[in-house]
Amino acid sequence: MxxxxxxxxxxxxxxxxxxxxxxxxxxxxxxxxxxxxxxxxxxxxxxxxxxxxxxxxxxxxxxxxxxxxxxxxxxxxxxxxxxxxxxxxxxxxxxxxxxxxxxxxxxxxxxxxxxxxxxxxxxxxxxxxxxxxxxxxPFYSNFYHLKDMIRQQRMIVSNYGGEDMVAFxxxxxxxxxxxxxxxxxxxxxxxxxxxASEELTCAQAAQIIGEAIGIPDLRWIVLPASQVQQALEATGVSPEAAGLLTEMQENMHNGKAQHDYYLNRPVLGKRKLRDFAREYADWYHQN
CATH class of the missing domain: 3.40.50.720 (NAD(P)-binding Rossmann-like Domain)
Known part of the structure; x- marks a missing residue:
């Protein structure tokens, strides 16, 4: 073709x-x-x-x-x-x-x-x-964008997380x-x-990434959408873009994303988060 x-x-x-x-x-x-x-x-x-x-x-x-x-x-x-x-x-x-x-x-x-x-x-x-x-x-590769947050705050913060299930x-x-x-x-x-490659809660994903990079107590914290949007705007993200990002994350936190996913649940892919985490750890410590 x-x-x-x-x-x-x-x-x-x-x-x-x-x-x-x-x-x-x-x-x-x-x-x-x-x-x-x-x-x-x-x-x-x-x-x-x-x-x-x-x-x-x-x-x-x-x-x-x-x-x-x-x-x-x-x-x-x-x-x-x-x-x-x-x-x-x-x-x-x-x-x-x-x-x-x-x-x-x-x-x-x-x-x-x-x-x-x-x-x-x-x-x-x-x-x-x-x-x-x-x-x-959400892509495994999104963790690359979280490097500074993880390194500086020793946690991941968004308006979804914790026990929210994510089809990474x-x-x-x-x-x-x-x-x-x-x-x-x-x-x-x-x-x-x-x-999807692996279905994990955000807490489980944070633990896998944290163990790989030497922060075994890494947590994924949920904050209100308004607070996350304000923080994004404070870093220079436009209000419109910040609103879109928090809207996307809210749909993962309130269960709407998971609802249709479960109705059309795919066979999971071969590459698991621990496979990615080993590569991520090498990159994390070099950058």
Whole structure:
């Protein structure tokens, strides 16, 4: 198949590229970084240098392809988080114009619950395309962003945590699930696939990470959403972005995220948090 991947050579798209090239597919990887061109080619894929915010570029790149993978990470440092929605609109329009019949869209296990942005609604106007929303839980790699908090406060603080159950996901397992989805026929319309590697409470996850890095009493503390939002804004995060982040976390704390997840519970992936924690510990002590 002729497949287009977004996400450059990130945590998901790099292993996904490796899987699809090995399977013999014709893979094009979109990246905004011209310096990635050689690395993409070395992996056996074709680079397409451009931005997903550029609709004509997307249309050109999607033309003649069988499957597209749409990945649009939220930039919480941006002043206007609705750029994320506009990029999703670009994906949908490029799919409609080019007539691509299969799309895999990375959203997240709380995407359907959000009030401030609506990533999945953007694809409802594609009745002739089989669209699968891949909904992973929080990535293991999110712990990289918590390094300073852990080191300085010896705890993790958010408006979810403690005994809240989280379906953590390894990027490698997400890539494997996306590749499997691409190779699975699907009827036109909207579909959902959850992805998880290990189901743990936040307290259990903190203990695993803490033991690995030498802080065995590491805790994951829950604070009110208003307090978390104020703290985020104090670090320079825009009120809009801080509100989105606390909204996402609140849906993990109040059980809404877990409700639909359990109704569509996936087979868990191979990579467990302890596997990641060993690598994280090496990185943590070097940075």
């Amino acid at each position: 002729k497949i287009v991947l977004t996400g450059s050579l990130g945590n998901i798209s790099k292993p996904l590229t490796e899987i699809l090239v090995k399977e013999g597919h014709d893979v094009t990887v979109i990246s905004t970084d011209p310096d990635k061109q050689g690395r993409i080619q070395a992996m056996g894929a074709q680079p397409a240098i451009g931005s997903i915010s550029d609709l004509p570029f997307l249309i050109k790149t999607f033309t003649g392809k069988d499957v597209v993978y749409c990945m649009n990470p939220i930039d919480f440092t941006a002043r206007d988080i609705h750029t994320w929605d506009r990029n999703m609109d670009n994906f949908s329009e490029a799919i409609r114009v080019t007539g691509v019949k299969r799309a895999i869209v990375l959203t997240g296990w709380i995407a359907h619950l959000l009030r401030s942005i609506h990533p999945e609604k953007r694809f409802q106007a594609l009745p002739d395309t089989a669209v699968t929303f891949v909904r992973p839980g 996901a390894a990027p490698e397992d997400i890539a494997a699930a996306i590749a499997a989805e691409m190779n699975t026929p699907a009827a036109a319309g909207l579909h959902v696939r959850y992805v």
